[in-house]
Amino acid sequence: MGRTVGTLSDLDSLLGCMSRVVAATRHVVQEKVYLHFDNTGYFMGEKMWFTAYVVRADGHRPGVRSRVLYVELLNPGGDVVQRRKLKIDDRGHAHGDLSLDSLYGAGFYEVRAFTRYMSNWGGAACFSRVFPVFRAPSTPGAYEPVIDERSYRRRLPDFREPDTLHRSRLNVSFYPEGGRLVSGLRSRVAFQVSDGGGRHVSADGELLDGEGRVVGRGSSDSTGRGVFTVPASCDGLRFRLRDARGRFKEFPLPESSSEGCVLELPPSLDDSLRFSVRGTASYRDRLLGYMLMNYGRVWSCDTFRVGSGYHKSYLRDSLPEGVNQLTVFDGRGRILCERLFFLFPKPSASDTIRVTSETTRLTPCGKVRLRLHAVPGSVFSFSAMDGGTVFNGRGPSVKSWMLLSSEVKGYIEDVGYYFESDDSVHRRASDLLMLVQGWRRYDWEELSGYRSRNPEKWHPVEDMLYITGHLRSLKKSLPVDGIPIKVYVYSGGSYTDGEMLTDSAGRYAFSLPDVWGEWNLQLKAGVNKLKSRYLVTVDRRFGPPSRRLSPYECRSLPFLPSYLPLLPDTLEFDTLPLLSLSERLHKLPEVDVKAKHRFTEGARAAWATEKRGQYWADVYYDCDEETERYLDEGKEIPLFSDWFMERSEFVDLSHTPFYTGASGEMDSNPLEEAAVETGDMEKSLTSGKEHVEWGRYKGRPIV
CATH class of the missing domain: 2.60.40 (Immunoglobulin-like)
Known part of the structure; x- marks a missing residue:
């Protein structure tokens, strides 16, 4: 049977979709931000110093229009405890600090950064990194990394995004390669195996059909990821795994569609990259389109017919490096199948900063002279730390964040691994990462006009x-x-x-x-x-919801041994003040003692100040901030008891004498009265190099 010829309207529809996507990516340019910190872990009472780099997502170059950067510190439960508003200069740079002197306890704290414009794409588009904050040392110099056990209590309320996966001892999530399974078409499916705590599990699995016969196998690696092939008949399929107790557990695959297309792009071992598209009978003679995007830039697009199977090859050197997005669509702009793939970045001398030491011998309290080599005219930040105090891993670099971490959803345990080599092992690992954690920074259906965005919820460029x-x-x-x-x-x-x-x-x-x-x-x-x-x-409550943290970013890693050679016999005494032994009296310089008196006994004394109460508390709620939230949104301020029970599922005040229900009245302790009495209702808005809070006044906004 001969192939039918597509109508002009089909071609016009596809070209119209492509034109709209090209125009949208040029007009709606996203932004990225990376924060360079001075350390990888901190003690309570210290300051986190950082430098921010804000760039365009397409090309990772300066040129953003936003001039206000928001940097937030979130406690382990997901509440924002500090917020900075910083000015972004013409080069896309900003710098500031977060003070850790008012935290209620040690634990793993998240730092995230975003512009108001970035919040249109949710929390996945924002910078995020988790730091361990240890208990302050009992004596100066005793810097032992200790995190209080109370920070890990399961009874503490958690306001982060809920885990959508029903956790048991063994769990599996499935990710069809093109986005969905289609009946009658063979396709690959990636999977992620985890335990009840979300940790990776290495396991061997079998794919069973409706009659219990083994029709495929798949094994997960050390990251819990694997892939197997689903046969053309994909009805009633189950994936069987063996748990730690030796018992088998079966997991049903996602439901399949009766019509559609599947995409296959296996990792290749040569210098070419090939993808194929297969479709059901209703799609084989239709004119379809595909588009290849790289960080929001349209790289290639064309029309094609599936037929018995469409195949396309590219030379890897002809494609852009980093994360690419391949989309197959119809004339309405609807996605038929889509996936991401990662190409190893080519080494370049322009993206390297070299540091060499001019000091041949290290001495206690001695100076170290370093020489930094970079591209002429470049601006960079620099931080130095003891290699033996790298608390929680080195974390992402600016290159790994811009090219990879910012393009996937969730935490990458060892992001530097994917930049080590371009061999077959690393290609397979990056391919599994794209299949399991890949997310779409640019929603293709919104760009093509197939689905519209609510303009009322669109945040402008500041x-x-x-x-x-x-x-x-x-x-x-x-x-x-x-x-x-x-x-x-x-x-x-x-x-x-x-x-x-x-x-x-x-x-x-x-x-x-x-x-x-x-x-x-x-x-x-x-x-x-x-x-x-x-x-x-x-309008100032536009921050993204608190994301769910991975157990791998909330762990204390062992200290790395420090091999710095110290030579005490060559101490440079000229750098230290010397006292003459011939003088009988020595006048020491005056010092200012800033330490505050600590209460040592009595419960009343321990709670005499708010700051001291935070120190001993397991949970701290800022009623003033919560009152401001209701006022900003134009809502009625609830009673304290109603608000507190809604805030924490572990609290029940309904049996107390002063509680009369949500519709009743209470003689004391409404959330509003507490805020008015302290006169501490604030309106924060502006930015700068330091923390800026706008407006401290009593009562409601003046109308």
Whole structure:
């Protein structure tokens, strides 16, 4: 039977999809950020110093439009305990610090960084890294990495993203290569084996058909990943594994589609890269398209017909390095099959910074002179640490983060492994990583117009400091458009103000000059007679949800032995002050003692200050911050007991005398009253080199 010829409308539809994707990737350019820290682990009371690099996702070059970077510190439970707003310069650089002197306990803390524009793509588009924070040393110099056991209590509330996998002693997740299984078409399926704690499991498995016959086999490596082939008849298939007790456990495969296409791109051992597309009878004579993207740039695209099987080959050297996205689509812009693949980056002298030591012998308290070699005109950050105090691994480098870690979902245990070599073993490992943890930074169906994004939830590019929000009315009959909003921002003897009218939806926006330090913010709406019927909200709760952490990034690694040769007999005494033995009296320089008196006995004394209470507490809640969250969103502030029981599943206050239910009244302890009495309701907005908090005032926003 001859092949039918596609109509002009089919070709026009495919070309239209390609044109929309090309235009969208040029217009909607994503951003990436990487943070370079001064250490890999910290003690309570220290500061985390960092330098940030913000680049365009397409090409990893400076040129972003965002000028405000948000850096947050999250405690082990997922709550944001600190937030910095930093100014991004013209080169995409920013720098700052996070103070660890007010933490409630030791544990594994997450640092994440993002621009407001990056939050449109969720938490996977943000920078994230976990650091161990150890208990402060009891005596100066006794730097032993100790994390309190209370930080690991399972009864503590966890506000991170829930694990979607129902955990048992043995668990398997399946990832069909092209995205889905199709009945009647043979395809490859990657899988991930883990135990109840989410740790990798090496296991051998068998693929069984509906009658219990073995039709395929697959083994997982040390990372728990593996791959097997599903035959054309994929109904009723089960994957059987043996657990640690020797018992077999069976897992059903994902449901298959009756119509569709499958994509196969196996790791090759030569210099070529080949992919093939097969489809069911309804797709074999249809005109389809494929597109190859690299970090948001369209690299290649064409139309084709599946027929009995479409095959395409590329020379590996002709393709861009790093993570590539291959998409097969129809004329409507709907994805038929899609997958990611990784190409080993080619070595280049321009991406290397060399460090050599001019000091031939090391001495205690002696100076070390280093020489750094880089590309002329480049800007880089530098940190030095003792090799014996690398607490939790070296973590990702700027190259591994930009090229790989930022393009996959979840934590990569040893990201440097994929940059070691381009042999067959590393190619297979990177291919399994792409199949299991690959995510789509650019949603192709949104770019093609097949699925639209809600413009109301789209966060803008912050090219400078802004105050944005809504004026909300408690009754639908009250107008919210054309109402004047006044803003006052002041600190000490400096201030700035402005006024504007709300739009039809009640939205307002103010631009601000660059400011540093702590400033006060006051908002006022021109509705004096009806002020009790309006609420002024502020848009600043756009951070992504707290991601679920991998057990491999929340572990203390053993210390690496330090082999630095120390020569005490060659100590450079000229660098130390000397005291003459002929003088009978020596006047020592004055010092300022900043240590505070510690309470040693009595429960009342231990809780006399809030900071001391945080030190002894297992959980710390910031009621002022929670009150601000309700005010920002224009919601009613709940009673403390209702809020506390909703916050923690381990607390039940319904039997206490002062509790009367969610609709009743309480004589004391509402969340709102606690915040008003302390006068500590804050509006934070701006940025700078240091922490900036806007507005400390009593009561509700002024309307």
